[in-house]
Structure formats: C-alpha cells, structure tokens
Amino acid sequence: VLIVGELINSTRKSIADAITKKDALYIQEIARRQVESGAQIIDVNAATSECEVESIKWLVDTIQQAVEVPLCIDSPSAEALAAGLARCRRTAMVNSISAEQKRWSEILPVVKQYHPRVVALCMDDGGLPKTSADRLRIGGTLIEELAAAGVPADDIFLDPLVKPAGVNTGFGLEFLESTYILKKEYPQAHCICGLSNVSFGLPNRQLLNRTFMVMAMAAGMDAFILNPLDNKTMSLFHAAKLLTGQDEYCLDYINVVRSGGLEA
C-alpha cells in the first residue's frame, strides 16, 4: 500500500508562510519527516499560492534537495502541473485528471508529454458520483481512454471520491463497495483516496479518517494521500497491512514495533 504524504500543501498556513518566505529548511524538514514516517511519495500543492507556477517550481527543487522519493504534483492547473513535472528528477505522479471534459482536455496533453503516474477522479460533468455503478462506469471510461493515450494500467490510480458521512451516513459503505468493485473489475489498476472528506463537519475528525482508512484497506484500496506524521494513523496502517495479508511473515510490523514506532 502506497502512502502519499499530504502535508506540503499551501492550504496549510505554515506551508503558505514557508512558500512566501522561501523557507527551504522548513519545507525540507516536513518532506524528510514524512519520508521517515513512511511516505513513499510527497504531494506538492501550491494551488492557493499567489504565483502557483513559480511556487511549484521552487517547491519541487527544494524538496528534491532533501529527499529521494518521487513527487506528486497536485494542482487543478495544467500549467502548474507541467511546470512541476518538467523539474521532477524521478517518475512523478499527477493529482489529478478526471472525466470532466474541460479538465480532461487540459490535463491529458501534460500526461502525454511527461508520462507520470496519474490520479484519475471517478467524476464527470455530472458532478460527484452518486452510486458505485457511477464510479465503475466512469472508472472504466478513464482506464480505457488513458490506455488509448498510452498510459499503462499500472500507472493509473482511480480515486472513487470520499464523500462526507455527516451528510449521509450511507456514503461510507457506498465508497467501500465502490473500491471493492473497482479493484475486482480492474485489478491491474490502483485505487487511491484522500480521507479527510469523510469526516467533514464532524468532531474528532482524525479518528474518523483513520478508522475509514482501515476499512478502505480491507476493501482493497492500495494507495492513500494522508498525514504520515499522525502516529495513530500509522499504527493502524501497519496493523491493517498485516491483517490484509500484505506483510508476509509479519516482518514489517514486527520491525516497526521493535523500533518503538507503534502505539500499544
């Protein structure tokens, strides 16, 4: 299961400040700590920055001086994605394309030029998916059309889109079922998601987010965009990895326990 560290995002005030002040040491520290905690990819988002393209370039250069892992360039803007990808030294990821006509036509040329791994949101111009059938249909279209554009299935990360359980408590099982069906139908592709939408409007959000992560892992989710510095999240993550048969001989789990990295 792949972990994309979500902390370098300009919607977080400390990151926005560091971007403004060009505080490379702070950004590098956050990058390094995420990798040490288990992130295999670092998300880079400057979408709320005043000059997004310049900020993305600076962030990519800054982070690559500190850590060796691939980056996930995260923006709604094709120009910012291209600017970030052009500077990535390793095969990167883009977050995200979707089946919305405008987004598809803008982002696809960038994907074709740089060959990143691709987060593909299961939504089209009809808005957020309403059922698991919606997600299956849109996911299928995305895989087919990305394949036609030369993107191998193994580089595609379908995002079934988490919706807030506080709005409708049925959204949780709907999402888990979607994940299970998508992985069954397209085993060669991956499923990825962020977690925080599930707890929107509710108290103790981290508790809900990390509980939902465990359920999503049992349903077959194989990548998460999350905060790897949350020790409770990572404790559950390592336990869930073992319990879903993804830690043969339990060696990863035992090693993390021995290093003192897990909650009791």
Add this chain to the structure above:
Amino acid sequence: VLIVGELINSTRKSIADAITKKDALYIQEIARRQVESGAQIIDVNAATSECEVESIKWLVDTIQQAVEVPLCIDSPSAEALAAGLARCRRTAMVNSISAEQKRWSEILPVVKQYHPRVVALCMDDGGLPKTSADRLRIGGTLIEELAAAGVPADDIFLDPLVKPAGVNTGFGLEFLESTYILKKEYPQAHCICGLSNVSFGLPNRQLLNRTFMVMAMAAGMDAFILNPLDNKTMSLFHAAKLLTGQDEYCLDYINVVRSGGLEA
C-alpha cells in the same frame, strides 16, 4: 452492533482470585464498568474454576445484583450452562454450540429448555474451518438445525472463528470474506466473534485486535466479544459504527465525543 463484555472470565487472574475469595464487590465493579463503557451483554465464564457449576451460579447471582443487562453464559460444559441459565433473570445468551457432534448433542437440550440466544461456532468434527466455503456450509447447517429445534434466526449468532494472522497472513481476509458471505446468505441471523485470536503470537496485540474489529464491522459483523474498557477500541468502535451507516444522524458519535469518551 452488539457488544458482549468479555472481562468476567476465570482465565484472568484477578477474576479467578475474586471467585475464590467470593469478592462480590470486585465482580460487580467490573460488570458495572463494562456496562458504563458500552457492553450490552456481560459474558460470564468460570471454566477454569475448580468447581465451575458453583462458581457460575455465584457469578450470575452476583452480577445480576449490580447490572440490568443480559448475561452470556460461556462454558464448554452443558451442566454449567444449564446451571447459569436457570438463574438468569433476563433472556440470556449461551457461548457456545457448534456442529461438532458431541458438543451439539450435549448443548442442544440446554438450548431447548432455556431458549437463550445462541453463539454457534462454524466448526464441525473436521476441526477449524479452512475456507469461507467451509464456514458457509457449516453455518447453513447450524441455522437449519437450530431452526428445526425451534431457535429463531434472530437468536442465532454465527461465529466464523478468527484464526491467528501470525500463522498465515491470509487468515484475515479469509475471515472477512466469510463474514461478508455469511451475512449476505443469512441476513436474518447475526455474526459474532472474539478478536484476540487474530493477534496470537504477535506483539502489540490490542492494536491488531482493534484494527481487525474495524475491518470486521465493515464486512458486516454485528456483534463482538471484547474488552469495552479499552478506550482506543471503543473510540474506533463508535467511529466505525458511524462510518458503516449504523448511527443515523451521527447522534451517538457526537454524544460520546461531547461526553469526553473518545480519543482525538
């Protein structure tokens, strides 16, 4: 989702001592705290006690003086089960019957006499179930034969039997799949399980147990035998209840958060 509080069990030294010394106050305190923490049924097990039948009678009387909830009489002995059930003031539960010939023929008459809810282990004389197909077949037989003996499906709690992930890391998904299939095939019956076997032989057992509880809830498990005094377990339990659509309007969750009962 039903919680059976597991703490009054003579394999725990403090309980064995309390039984020996007839320390009613200690037993009542443990019963009361389990109920306050969310247990809706209190398990009563004196199987390792020197005189099990006498101990069960004393425990049942003692606990019923302290709390109003039903009891789950837990023993391999038909005599102990009958002695406990005879003193229960509310509809009790027995833990457990199975499709093993000897256990079936000994326990069934007790079930027929006292009409308790019944925990039915998905195992027969072939030993522990090897696959989800085994569990489905044995579960089907148990439901059919219990029905023939007059036990309504709503009183049957099938236990798919948790096996240790440390022995085979595939056991976790095998169990979850079994739960999902059993609930789909027999929606009118319930599924129950203990958790601690999953972590047998591994470090940080509580972490694995409570992570597995979350996965089992997503798979449809509707009753657990667990330690309700573990606050981390109960925090995940309340979050998982909401996320699986079993807490309409999120009211239970918000109330427990407000009362300060959950981890952040």
